[in-house]
Amino acid sequence: MSGERPALLLAEVEARASHTTFADLERFGDQAEKLRTHEGLRRLQHVVSLYLGQSDYDKARAWNQRLMARATALDSERYRTIARLNDHMLAYQSGDDTAVEKIRETMDGTSDWFVRTIATRYYAASRLDEQQLGESLRLLATVQAQIPEKDPDSDVAQSGVWEIIGVGLMLLNDVQGATDAFTRYELDYANNDWPRPVFDSIYNLGTMAIQVGDVETAELFYAAHNRLTQKANLPGLIGFNAMMCARLATLRDDMPRILACLEAGEPHLSSDTSMQVWMWPLQVIALTRAGRVGEAEAIMAQWNTASGKPNGSMQSDLGLRANAELLFAKGRHDEAMELMRLYNQQLTLRQARSYSEGIHQITQDMQEQLSQRRRQLEVEQANVRLQAAMIRGQAWVVGISLFFLICGIATAVWLWMQSRELRRARRHAERANTAKTQFLANMSHEIRTPLNGVVAMADVLHRSDLKDKDRDLVDVIRSSAGTLEGLLNDILDSARIESGELRLEAAAFNICAMLEGVQQLWNVRARDKGVQLDLLGCPELDRVVTGDVARLRQVLNNLVSNALKFTDTGTVTIRAEPLEGDHIRFSVTDTGVGFDEAVRQRLFARFQQADESITRRYGGSGLGLSISQNLIALMGGDMNCESQLGKGSRFWFDVQLPAVATQAADENAGRKEILLDQAVAASSGLGLRVLLADDHAPNRKVVEVLLEPLDVELTAVVDGQQAVNAFENGYFDLVLMDMQMPVMDGLTA
Known part of the structure; x- marks a missing residue:
């Protein structure tokens, strides 16, 4: 799964989720409720859908009630129906399987394309829960074709459909397809001008990395998910984060970490029945390995009597493995080996079935297209002999198949060439951006060097005996130069930050x-x-x-x-x-x-x-x-x-800001007093000797003019080598050194 696209998607989603909070989402919803327009209803549905996706059912239910109230007040049948769909989905996610049929009735009975899209999205998600991948993907492909291109709700509808498509492809372990789908969901169609503190795609892609055994990528995605979960602090997210942590620990066969992950997710895991069927088998395995067989048996008994574990599901597979671990720990090795054999068999069968479902959906769609074409040919040639019609029909089928094959190959080649060009263009843009940043930093330095001379000379002129009119002119120069110096400092700081060259000094x-x-x-x-x-x-x-x-x-x-x-x-x-x-x-x-x-x-x-x-x-x-x-x-x-x-x-x-120990603070104060004494000595005209190293003549003149009122003996040189020689041959109280000089730079000197 490693590659640029998952990593780029991870960075984009984390950056977006880090810059907003669920408190921002609440304020967004409060403001939306005050709007007396269709736009306010769209925004309220946005809030409901995000909380629904995070399994925060209390918040989702409360906001959906507010959506229903506003839809009723504005007499919007579309959003009244959507609010009812939200209620059905909340009921389903809380364990009411009968709610799925109500969602399907709305999907089949509505004439509103937007309502149909949301209903199909909810129904397709329930089909994924039942491992009906082919049916789910077929429904999504059908409803996606019905979304109009130019409509205010089109992007919202597309975003929701692509999210469920991504989940379906994730279950098929289609890394590239799932990444593309989540990219469309997160970046291409989502309205990122609205608060979106969610990060489901990080969880989904991290889970897929776990499924395919990519430990390094899984750890990367879990780390980002954990950071964002701690920031959001929602019960549902904490539970999902704990499960992701535990499954990753299972992949590493790290039993203590499994227990630690599940403990961190309490009590959120225990309160969610959909998560218990995942949590209990993992707890049993970890406790058994830790020698805590009694605790493991008690939890296994709960799991064996729990409902909602369809045969051939991943939860059911985990249950077989957990029972096998218990039997092995109790010395019943033959029974344990038989269960492990059954576990491996069902795991292989489930993976093959999932893959077959996806392939079957693709071939089924192709067969439907070919069948439609064949029926058209039969109608056109109804009066021709049956044998001739069959021959011509077969010829058409072969021709169409070859045409599709050639088009597919040409499309694949074209996409490969386009992706290569895009990668080359991106590398070129990155190099250009780096060069631009470096040029900006260098030019800011080069401009600031003569500007320092302007500022310093203006200050010297200001302190001299001038006529009022001349002093006003000098003040204009000082003010303008100060403004320009501030702007250059901002540009230089911005360039240094962008290029990663800015360093903090503690x-x-x-x-x-x-x-x-x-x-x-x-x-x-x-x-x-x-x-x-x-x-x-x-x-x-x-x-x-x-x-x-x-x-x-x-x-x-x-x-x-x-x-x-x-x-x-x-x-x-x-x-x-x-x-x-x-x-x-x-x-x-x-x-x-x-x-x-x-x-x-x-x-x-x-x-x-x-x-x-x-x-x-x-x-x-x-x-x-x-x-x-x-x-x-x-x-x-x-x-x-x-x-x-x-x-x-x-x-x-x-x-x-860590506190400093008293002794270190006193030493620092002592150093400051020494520097203060030296500064006082310099300003009192005690004859300090100063060495100046700068290859820029105007800069040397500026320092000379600034130090002229003081009793200072100034020695000026033009490069670092001369500065070293002068310092070795005489004593100096102070050295002023430029960083960039010929022969030897300031840092080397």
């Missing part, structure tokens, strides 16, 4: 000192706007921790800058509060303009603003939030926001 720092510094930095701007800037959480969090203080300060500065930018009156509040362990939550809340849910969905994308007028009115490149979110992700944290239009916004992020 050091000890005081949380409150950092927060107070951020507050002091923005106090002047807040006062100028008449906005109150508050800091909460200190001195309660007055502690020394380890982390990248520069990047944390960068994120906080960006959030405070945005808050002040969009707040004309009221308050901006910086808050820090402890969470579990070493985790700390930082938040910035304002009383500004705010934004709606549609804006929140795309706010963290690069070059995004709330609307196109934001840049013209407030300024900014739209990179800040994207960079901040990526920085927090690099620290292992998470960033999010909430807002109400016209009432303000709140941005927060959680990061882990």
